[in-house]
Structures are given as C-alpha cells and as structure tokens.
Amino acid sequence: MWRYAARRILMTIPIALGVSAICYALILLAPGDPIQSMLPPDATPEEVAYLKKAYGFDKPVPVQYFLWLMRALSGDLGASIQTHRPVALEVMTALSNTFIIAVGAVLLAFTLAFVMGTIAAYHVGKPTDRALTGVAVMGVSIPNYWLGIVFIIIFAVKLGVLPATGMGSQGSANFNIFDWAQLKYAVLPILTMAMTPLGIIMRSTRAAVADVLNQDFIQMLRAKGLRPFAVLRHAVRNALPQVLTVMGLQLGYLVGGSILIETIFAWPGTGFLMSKAILTRDVPLLQGAILVLAMAFVTINLAVDLLQAAIDPRIKRA
Amino acid sequence: MLRLPAFRSFRLALAALTVASAPLAARAETTLRVAMTAADIPDWRGQPDQGFEGNRFVGFTLYDSLILWDLSSSDKEVGLKPGLATKWAIDPNDNKRWIFDLREGVKFHDGCDWNADNAVWNFERLISDKNPAFTPYNFGRARSRTNNIDHMEKISDYQIAFHTKVPESLFFFNMPYLFMLSKCAVEKAGNNLDEFAKHPAGSGPYKFASVVPHERLELVKNTDYWDKDRVPKHDRLVLLPMPEATTRVAALLSGQVDFVEAPPPDAVPALKAANMRIVTNSYPHIWPYLLNVARGPFKDVKVRQAANWAMNRPEMVDLLSGLAAPSGGVFVTQQKYYGHPMEYGYDPKKATALLKEAGCYPCEINIGISTSGSGQMQPLPMNELVKEQLEAVGFKVKFDTLDWNSLLDVFFKGQEKFPYDGINFSSGASDALNFVKSQMSKYNAPLGGNWGWYFNPEVDALGEKVLASFDPAEWEPMVVKMHEIIVRDARNLFIVTDLNPRALSPRVKGFVQAQSWIQDMTPISIDPK
Numbered sequence: 060m061w062r063y064a065a066r067r068i069l070m071t072i073p074i075a076l077g078v079s080a081i082c083y084a085l086i087l088l089a090p091g092d093p094i095q096s097m098l099p100p101d102a103t104p105e106e107v108a109y110l111k112k113a114y115g116f117d118k119p120v121p122v123q124y125f126l127w128l129m130r131a132l133s134g135d136l137g138a139s140i141q142t143h144r145p146v147a148l149e150v151m152t153a154l155s156n157t158f159i160i161a162v163g164a165v166l167l168a169f170t171l172a173f174v175m176g177t178i179a180a181y182h183v184g185k186p187t188d189r190a191l192t193g194v195a196v197m198g199v200s201i202p203n204y205w206l207g208i209v210f211i212i213i214f215a216v217k218l219g220v221l222p223a224t225g226m227g228s229q230g231s232a233n234f235n236i237f238d239w240a241q242l243k244y245a246v247l248p249i250l251t252m253a254m255t256p257l258g259i260i261m262r263s264t265r266a267a268v269a270d271v272l273n274q275d276f277i278q279m280l281r282a283k284g285l286r287p288f289a290v291l292r293h294a295v296r297n298a299l300p301q302v303l304t305v306m307g308l309q310l311g312y313l314v315g316g317s318i319l320i321e322t323i324f325a326w327p328g329t330g331f332l333m334s335k336a337i338l339t340r341d342v343p344l345l346q347g348a349i350l351v352l353a354m355a356f357v358t359i360n361l362a363v364d365l366l367q368a369a370i371d372p373r374i375k376r377a
Numbered sequence: 378m379l380r381l382p383a384f385r386s387f388r389l390a391l392a393a394l395t396v397a398s399a400p401l402a403a404r405a406e407t408t409l410r411v412a413m414t415a416a417d418i419p420d421w422r423g424q425p426d427q428g429f430e431g432n433r434f435v436g437f438t439l440y441d442s443l444i445l446w447d448l449s450s451s452d453k454e455v456g457l458k459p460g461l462a463t464k465w466a467i468d469p470n471d472n473k474r475w476i477f478d479l480r481e482g483v484k485f486h487d488g489c490d491w492n493a494d495n496a497v498w499n500f501e502r503l504i505s506d507k508n509p510a511f512t513p514y515n516f517g518r519a520r521s522r523t524n525n526i527d528h529m530e531k532i533s534d535y536q537i538a539f540h541t542k543v544p545e546s547l548f549f550f551n552m553p554y555l556f557m558l559s560k561c562a563v564e565k566a567g568n569n570l571d572e573f574a575k576h577p578a579g580s581g582p583y584k585f586a587s588v589v590p591h592e593r594l595e596l597v598k599n600t601d602y603w604d605k606d607r608v609p610k611h612d613r614l615v616l617l618p619m620p621e622a623t624t625r626v627a628a629l630l631s632g633q634v635d636f637v638e639a640p641p642p643d644a645v646p647a648l649k650a651a652n653m654r655i656v657t658n659s660y661p662h663i664w665p666y667l668l669n670v671a672r673g674p675f676k677d678v679k680v681r682q683a684a685n686w687a688m689n690r691p692e693m694v695d696l697l698s699g700l701a702a703p704s705g706g707v708f709v710t711q712q713k714y715y716g717h718p719m720e721y722g723y724d725p726k727k728a729t730a731l732l733k734e735a736g737c738y739p740c741e742i743n744i745g746i747s748t749s750g751s752g753q754m755q756p757l758p759m760n761e762l763v764k765e766q767l768e769a770v771g772f773k774v775k776f777d778t779l780d781w782n783s784l785l786d787v788f789f790k791g792q793e794k795f796p797y798d799g800i801n802f803s804s805g806a807s808d809a810l811n812f813v814k815s816q817m818s819k820y821n822a823p824l825g826g827n828w829g830w831y832f833n834p835e836v837d838a839l840g841e842k843v844l845a846s847f848d849p850a851e852w853e854p855m856v857v858k859m860h861e862i863i864v865r866d867a868r869n870l871f872i873v874t875d876l877n878p879r880a881l882s883p884r885v886k887g888f889v890q891a892q893s894w895i896q897d898m899t900p901i902s903i904d905p906k
Contacts, residue, residue, distance in 0.1 A: 089783075094517075106520060109506075113513040141417070141426065143514070143571055144590065152590070208623055215631040223627040224619065230589030322621045325628075327591045335416045335591075340782050 064365055071357045078353040079131070079346070083124050086342055114140060127346065136347035141339050146347035149332065154314070154351065156231050157321070157328030161313035163249035168256040169306055175257075176264025176302075177295060181287075183269050192265065198258025204319035207251040211323070214247060221246050224325040231327055248324045252317060256309040263305040267298035300367045307363030311356040407903040408613040409885070410634040416620040418594045421577055421585065422570040423558050424503070424518040428751040429805075429894035430638070432554065434616050437895050438596055440556035440579030443477055443496070444549060448891035449606075451658055454712055455893040457549070461491060461557055461580065465549055467847045472544040473527075479535040483603045485559035486585070487578035493537045495560045497529045500539070502563075503555065509568040522551035546847045547810035553895075582607045582899050583614055593617050610887060610902040626880070629653060635882040635903065642698035642755070648880050657876040658890045659711045661805040663704050664754055666744060666763070666870035671830035673798040674737050681867035683731035683740075685721035687770040688763070693873050696762055697755065701873040706864045707806050707815075709874050711892055714809060716857035718864035721871065728770035741773045745800040750781030752803035754875055760801060763872065790823050799870065800828065805894055809856045813840050816863055831868045 094110045111117045115126070130137060136146035172195075179191040215223035226234055227241045236242050271277065271294040280290050318330040325331075329352060336345040413419075413434060415427040421439060425431030437446075445460035461480050468474035483491040502510040503519045504526050525545050530538040541548055559578035566572035577585045580603070583596035594616045598609035617634060619625045622641040628634045630651055640648060645655055666684075668675040675681050690703035708715040732738045746760045747753055764774040777797065779787070787795040788802055806812040815826040817840040822828045839859045846852040864871070881888060884904040890896065 106524075110513050110517055140514075142420070142590065149590075208627075211624075211627045211631075216627055219631065223631040223633055224624050225617065225628075225633065226592065230592035232589045323624055325617070325619050325621070325624055331416075332591070338416065338780060338782055 063368060067361050067364055071354075071361065074357055075350070075354060076128075079128065079350050080124065082349045082353075083120075083127070083346060086340075086345055087120055089340075127343075131347075131350065136350070137343035139336075139344040140341045141335075141344070146344050149344060150329070150348045150351045152231065153327060153329045153332040153348075154355070156226070156234075156326065157314060157330065159234070159236060160245055160248045160252055160320075160326065160328065161310070163245060164252035164256065164313055165310055167249060168253040168260060168309070171253075172257045172260035173264055173302070176261040177268050177291065179261070179265040180268035180272060180294075181291060183265075183272075188265075191261065195258040195261040195265075198254040198261070200258075201254065203251050203255055203317070204323055206254060207247065207320055207323045210247045210251055223247075224323075226326065248320055248326050251320050251324075252313060256313065260302065260305055260309060264298065264302050267301040268294050271295075271297045296370075300371045303363055303367055303370070307360050310363075311359045314355050314359065315352050405905060406613060407611040407905065408615055409611045409636060409898065409901055409903055410615045410617065411636045411898075412617050412619040412625040412628050412634040412638065414620060414622075414625070414638045415618045417591055417618050418588065418616065420514075421588070421594060422515075422574045423556055424515045425556075426514075426518060430751070433895045434898075435594070436554075436556050437581070438583040438614065438898065439577060439581045439585060440558065441483075441581050442553050442555055442557060443479075444552035446553050446891070446893055446895050448893060448895060448897040449889065451890050451892065453892070455660075455891050455895075457553065460553075461496070462552070465552075467546075468538070472845075472847065473541045474530075475539040475541065475548055476532065477537050477539070479537065480603065481535050483580055484601070485562065485578045485580045486599065487559050487562045487565075487576075489559045489561040489578070491557070491580055492534050493531045494534075496537050496557065497531050498560045499557045500526060500529050500555070502558075510563050510570065512570055515570075519555060522554045525551075545810075545844055546852055547808070547813065547844065550808040550810040582609055586613065591618070607897065607899045609899040614898060629880055629882060632882075635885050636888075636901075637880040640878055640880040642696075642700050642878075645698050645700070645878075645880075652883050654881040654883065654885070655878060656881060656888065656890045657700060657878050658892055659702065659709050659874065660877050660892045660894060661709055661712060661807050662752060662803065662875040662877065662894065663707060663709070663805065663869075663871070664701070664752075664759070664801075664803045664873050664875060665704065665707075666799040666872070667802050667828045668799045668867070668869055669797060669829055670832070670868070672796075674735075674740050674742055675798055675829075677735045677737065678866055679731045679735040680737050680740060681870070682721070683728040683735070683770065684767060684772065684870045685867050686724045686728035686731065687767050687772070688721065688870070688872060689723045689766055690873060691723075692766070693759065693762055696758060697873070700876050700878045701754070702876060704871045704874045706860055706871060707812060707869065708860055712806070714806075714812065714853070714856045714860055716861045718861040721867075725770045732771045738771045739773045740771055741775070742767075742798040743775045743777060743796075745777045745779060745784060745787050745795065745797040747779055747781045747784040747801065750784065750803075752805070752875070753781065753801070754803065756801065759872075763801075763870075788822065788828055802828065803875075807894060809843070809853075813843050813856060813859065816840060816859055816868070829868065831863070831866070833862060833866055836862055 094107060094114065094116060115123065134147065138145055139149055175191045179188040182188045211223045214221040222244050225244060227244045234241055277290060277294060280293055315329060318334045321328045321331040322334060329348060333345065333348050336348060413430055415430050419425040419427040419431030419435040421435045425435045441461045443460055443462035444457050447456050447458040461483060462477040463480050464478040466476055468476055479493060479496060485491065502508040503515055504523050505511060525541045525543060525548060527540045527542045530540060532538055557580065562576065562578035563573050582599050582602045584599045586595040586597045588594045596614040598612055600608060602608045619628060625637045626640055626644045626648065629637045648655060668681055670676055694701050694703065705720055706715060706718050732740050747756055749756065760776060767774050784800065784802065787797065787800055814820045816831060816836050817827060818832040818837055820827045821830050836859050839855050843852045843855045886902045886904055887900045889900055
C-alpha cells in the first residue's frame with residue numbers, strides 16, 4: 060500500500076511540470092498582450108519596452124518560464140499584474156470561497172445521487188427507476204447558468220427568501236458558514252452547482268450497482284436467503300470503487316470553480332478569478348491559479364485512488 | 378392612588394424614550410449600493426483601472442483633479458470647472474508653459490494640506506521613475522494624458538507650471554483624468570502604494586472606509602469637503618462589481634442594490650413593472666466600425682459611404698429597446714463640436730449604386746468584433762444586424778470574433794499585424810484633444826489613436842492649427858470643421874450612440890444624469906422607506 064502511494068505521489072511531479080509548461084505556452088500563444096493594454100495607443104516603443112522590463116516580459120519565453128518555475132517551487136507565485144497582490148494570496152482566498160460552495164454541492168450531490176442511483180438500480184426498468192433517471196438526465200442536460208438564473212428569479216426576486224448575489228454585507232471577509240445570515244448567500248450557488256454532478260453520479264451509481272446486482276455472487280447471496288437490504292449492501296460495496304472515481308473527478312471539477320455559476324452569483328471564487336485573469340491577460344495570476352488548481356485536481360484524484368485501493372485490494376495488484 | 382404616579386412615570390419614560398430616539402432615527406445611516414459592470418473593484422490607489430467606470434466610481438469620488446467635469450446638469454453638454462486649480466492659462470511668453478493657480482485651504486482626508494509641493498510631487502510620480510512613489514501601472518494608465526509633460530515647476534506655494542514637450546493648446550483637457558493623492562499619506566506608507574491602499578487619502582467628496590478585495594469597496598461621505606455643494610447627501614457608498622447583466626438586474630429586483638449600471642434592454646420592461654426607474658441621457662459614446670482606409674475596399678470613399686447609406690439606424694435602436702440613438706459622427710449631436718455634417722440616411726439603393734460605381738460588388742469585407750468589452754454594448758446581436766443590413770446592399774461580411782483584450786491588441790498594434798478592413802470599437806470623444814489627435818495621420822496606430830490610418834491633408838492641416846492655437850474662438854470652429862470633413866469622408870461606419878441606461882430603486886432620489894461617462898453620485902439621497 061505504501062509503495063503504491065509513494066509511486067502515485069511521485070507521478071504527480073511530471074504531471075505538475077507538464078501542466079505548468081503547457082499552460083504557460085497556451086497563455087502566451089493566445090492573442091492579447093498585458094502590457095499593450097496597460098498603455099495608451101500613442102505609447103512610444105521605449106515606453107512599451109520600459110513596462111515590459113518592469114514586469115519581466117522582456118526576457119525569452121523559456122527563461123521567463125524557468126524563472127517563474129524556480130520562484131513557484133519556493134512558494135512564490137509572483138504578483139498579479141492588475142491588483143499587485145501576491146498571486147498565492149489571491150488564489151488561496153478565491154479557493155477558500157469556492158470550497159464553501161463546492162463542498163456544499165459535493166455533500167448535497169453525492170448524498171442524493173448515491174441514494175437515488177442505488178434505488179434506481181434496485182428497481183431497474185420500473186417507474187421509480189424511470190422517474191429518478193429522468194431527474195438525473197435533467198440535472199446533466201439543463202445548462203447550470205440558466206438554472207442559476209431561474210433559481211434567482213424564483214427564490215430571490217419572486218419569493219424573496221434567499222439573496223440573489225454576493226457573499227453578504229461583509230463579503231468573504233469573516234464569512235461564517237454557521238451563521239444563517241451569511242450562509243443563506245451560499246444556498247443558491249450550492250443548489251445550482253450540485254445539479255450537474257447529481258445527474259452524472261446518479262447515473263454512474265445506477266449503472267454500477269445494477270451491473271453488480273446481475274452478477275452470480277448476488278444470486279448466491281439471494282439463494283442463501285439474505286434479506287434484500289443485506290444483498291444491496293454487498294452490491295453497493297462492490298460498486299463503490301467505480302463510483303468513487305466519478306465522484307473524485309466531479310469534486311475536482313467543482314473545486315476548480317465554475318466561471319458561469321460564480322459570475323452569475325457574483326461569488327468571488329476561483330472561476331470568477333480566472334475569468335478576470337483571462338480577460339485582462341493577467342499572466343502571473345492565470346499561471347498561478349492554473350497550477351494550484353491542477354495540483355488540487357491531482358491531489359483529489361490521488362486521494363480517490365488511494366481510497367479505492369483501500370476499499371478494493373485488487374487495485375493495488377494492478 | 379398608587380397606580381396614577383406609576384402610570385405617569387411610565388408615560389414620562391415613554392415620552393423621554395420617544396424624544397431620545399427621534400434624533401437617532403433622524404441620524405440613521407443611509408447607504409447607496411451600486412452594482413458596477415466592472416468585473417473587479419477599480420484600483421483605488423490613484424489612477425483607477427477599469428476604464429471610465431473606474432474614474433466614475435473611484436477616481437471622481439475619492440480624489441480630485443486640478444480641473445473637474447461640471448456634472449451638475451443633465452440638460453447641457455458637460456464642461457470643465459475649477460477643481461484643485463482655480464485658474465489656468467498659457468504663459469504669454471512661452472507657448473510650452475502652462476500656469477495653474479491652486480486652490481487654497483483644501484485638506485486631504487488625512488489632514489495634510491494641498492499645495493504646490495503636493496501638486497508637483499503628484500505629477501512627477503506619474504512621469505518620472507526617479508520619484509520614489511513612481512509605479513509602472515500608474516505610469517501606464519496616465520500615459521495618454523501625461524505624455525506631453527516635460528517637467529514640472531513650482532512657482533509659489535499655490536502656483537505651479539507645466540512645461541510641455543511641444544505646444545498643445547488643448548493640454549488642459551488632460552487634467553480631469555489625473556487624480557491627486559496626499560503626498561504625506563503616501564510617504565507615511567513608505568512610498569508603497571500597496572500599503573497606501575490600506576488607508577488611501579485623496580481630497581474628494583468621499584473617504585475610504587473599507588474594502589474586501591474583488592468584492593466590495595465602501596466609502597463614506599467627507600463632511601469637510603471643500604465644495605459644500607458636493608458633500609454627499611447619503612452617508613455611505615458601497616461599490617459592488619457585477620459583470621453579469623442579469624445578476625445586476627436580479628440584485629436590484631431583490632433589494633440587494635439600489636443603483637445598477639447598464640441594465641440589458643430586454644430587462645427594462647420587467648424593471649419598470651417592478652417600479653424601478655430607468656434613466657438615460659445622451660453622452661459621447663459612439664458604437665461605430667473604425668474603417669481601414671489604408672488598404673482594402675474601404676480605401677475607396679464610395680465604399681465607406683455605401684456602408685453608411687446601408688445602415689437602418691432606427692432598426693438598431695429598436696433592437697436595443699430604445700436605449701440608443703442613431704449616430705452621425707464621432708461626436709454626438711448634443712456636443713458643440715458636432716457642427717452640421719452631412720447626414721447619412723437609410724438609402725439601400727444608393728448604397729448598392731455606390732458599391733457598383735466603386736467596382737466592389739459584391740464587396741467582401743473582414744471585420745474584427747468582440748464578444749463583450751468596455752462600452753461595447755450588446756455586440757453580438759448588434760453586429761448580426763449590421764451584417765444583415767450591409768449584405769442587403771451588396772457587401773459580403775466576414776466576422777473575426779475576439780475577446781475584448783484581443784480586440785484591444787488589434788487596436789494598439791495596428792494593421793501590420795491584423796489586416797482587418799474594420800473593427801467594431803466603441804469610443805467616446807469626451808474632449809476636443811482626444812478627437813483631434815485621432816484624426817491626424819501623424820497619430821496613426823500603433824503610435825497613436827488613428828486606427829483606420831485615416832488621411833486627409835486638409836484635416837491634418839486643421840489639426841495642426843488647432844493644437845497651435847490658444848484662443849478658443851479660433852480653434853473651436855476648426856474642430857467643428859474637422860468633424861464635418863471626416864463625416865463627409867465616411868471615416869467610420871457611424872451606427873448608434875449609447876444612451877447610458879441605469880436602473881434605480883424608487884428609494885434613490887436626486888440623481889442627475891450628466892451627459893458624460895463620469896457621473897456625480899453626491900446629490901443622491903436615499904429614501905429610508
């Protein structure tokens with residue numbers, strides 16, 4: 060188990076390097092120039108050159124990347140071109156805001172999806188299955204930005220029971236999830252964010268549990284006279300590794316933030332931060348955010364892999 | 378018998394409570410909450426970013442400039458008025474030396490005095506990297522307004538002089554865009570503007586209260602503001618970035634904000650039905666296609682004119698639910714420099730005839746457009762309509778759709794790198810200086826604002842005369858003449874001007890929407906009901 064874990068952890072190093080190099084190249088290949096857009100059209104070439112030097116864009120791209128990587132290894136991701144605040148601080152603040160709604164959405168979606176998927180699998184082909192599968196298809200099919208707007212219209216504008224946007228009168232500073240006056244700002248983003256993973260995980264759970272329920276050992280368990288719930292417990296345990304993989308991927312996506320959902324709800328998370336960085340060509344911020352998010356994604360997948368190995372010993376041998 | 382005094386005591390206590398609570402109620406803080414279109418809080422450390430929205434909500438509130446915009450009326454064109462300078466004039470003996478008399482008795486929010494030392498320091502920090510408070514970003518943001526300043530001179534405690542590199546009669550038009558910081562507050566922060574950002578001090582009608590980066594900036598009224606007419610009529614101003622139009626509308630309808638910038642046209646009926654007030658006004662904000670006259674089909678004036686005759690502008694106004702007006706030039710009709718240019722009506726037959734006469738039928742053109750961006754209004758549906766109208770007369774339009782930053786890159790880097798026949802690039806000729814330079818061939822992109830490389834020797838000559846003349850009676854008619862010529866030359870495809878829509882809660886009273894990109898928030902009062 061430890062050798063397996065060590066091997067998986069070591070594999071994250073080339074992944075991190077690859078992700079950072081590809082992202083660096085992609086950002087620089089995209090049209091748009093952070094320096095040009097800071098200066099007026101009548102700026103002289105000397106003025107452009109001066110600012111490029113001031114921000115370190117005067118060096119060859121590989122040198123820029125190497126210098127950035129060396130600083131990043133020591134924890135310094137540089138400073139945002141637009142705000143001049145440390146990138147690490149910007150990203151971690153946004154990540155903590157995204158975490159609030161991502162964890163909420165994860166808990167909601169995973170719980171509901173797992174229960175719904177298991178029930179649907181147990182009643183395959185019956186009306187219960189069709190109804191629950193219909194809900195799952197809706198969750199996956201309805202664009203979440205549209206659903207977010209509909210939620211706002213219903214709960215904030217028409218009913219006036221939940222706020223439409225933002226994180227409350229204090230913003231994210233001192234946001235307290237145990238205070239309903241603040242937590243209520245997270246309800247609609249969480250509901251919106253949960254819909255897509257709800258659909259995906261529910262369908263995966265249904266397929267995995269239904270597949271296990273058709274296997275011979277389930278017939279054996281039934282023949283031995285186990286009660287339906289006990290049979291289902293065995294089936295779920297065997298389907299879990301497969302479902303966990305999907306859950307891990309979904310958690311990774313959610314932690315990466317949703318540009319559309321966070322923009323609609325003016326929620327200052329990673330998606331919102333990255334969309335601003337893209338539009339302003341804030342290269343250090345974009346690069347730092349991508350690296351941190353990629354690492355978060357890799358870490359979550361690593362955790363899921365290890366968890367799978369713990370649940371199913373066959374995986375260690377593979 | 379015992380109950381009467383007790384009852385009397387209760388009544389007395391109640392009366393005392395009522396009297397005591399009356400002033401408390403009267404003193405209840407009023408807050409104006411604004412949903413901006415900006416995706417982030419504009420930089421509050423001096424020269425704001427986020428375009429004019431930054432100037433409007435952060436520059437013009439926290440800080441003052443030597444010359445201010447007079448935003449007190451919605452009925453007349455916005456002019457200039459004294460700010461931290463009371464008077465300005467060119468030195469009669471030196472046409473490169475502007476003398477400014479400074480206002481006396483003004484204090485910054487930190488209590489430091491405004492004077493010539495402060496003024497000279499403020500301009501030096503924007504132009505010279507030898508100044509300890511110099512920052513590349515403030516240098517960059519101010520550069521279009523400071524690039525003709527050679528050096529500064531302190532004449533006396535309340536008089537300074539600007540020495541310009543070349544004579545420029547319209548130099549003073551730069552001043553409303555350059556904001557003055559408290560020198561002692563910056564020095565107290567170790568000349569580090571990131572530290573200064575924690576306790577910024579200007580001299581404007583609002584003082585800094587608090588900030589949550591990216592989320593909200595709170596300002597409070599400056600009761601000691603030197604211009605008593607502009608002491609805010611509300612206690613607190615909260616600025617919230619909300620780039621998504623639907624979100625802003627929902628925030629207003631659910632009572633989370635009181636004042637919304639740029640509501641989308643299709644939300645206007647719902648807002649009106651909810652008793653919200655929609656305010657609009659003309660201002661210098663045009664939505665044109667800048668045409669490449671250096672090469673391609675638009676090199677021929679007939680093709681440019683054909684495009685202008687092909688525009689059914691009222692149809693575009695309908696598309697925007699009336700939140701725009703037909704445009705016939707670079708200035709809007711309310712501006713005094715508009716003059717009496719020829720008017721391009723809607724005449725598709727004439728447009729087709731001109732294209733055939735020019736030998737460009739069908740006439741293929743490649744236009745750079747953006748999906749969004751500062752002042753770009755509703756670019757995608759609007760461009761679709763323009764395309765439909767142009768193709769109806771014989772153009773074949775191909776769009777290259779870019780994000781806003783990429784389109785800025787196209788604008789700045791010029792035709793060598795991006796050979797478009799035109800770009801959809803909204804802009805505003807808020808002052809004569811900006812307009813004059815953008816029409817002259819010596820300011821061709823990428824070294825100036827003349828993106829289309831428009832060239833007319835008559836316009837160039839007029840521009841040189843305007844910039845050399847220090848008598849408004851002489852240069853103003855020449856600016857008007859320049860405008861009439863460039864409209865005749867169809868320098869742009871003129872389409873519509875924005876009407877600056879805003880949606881206000883019924884609680885918001887007293888807002889005067891000036892004909893400007895900048896607005897004064899100080900007259901607004903909030904009805905506590």
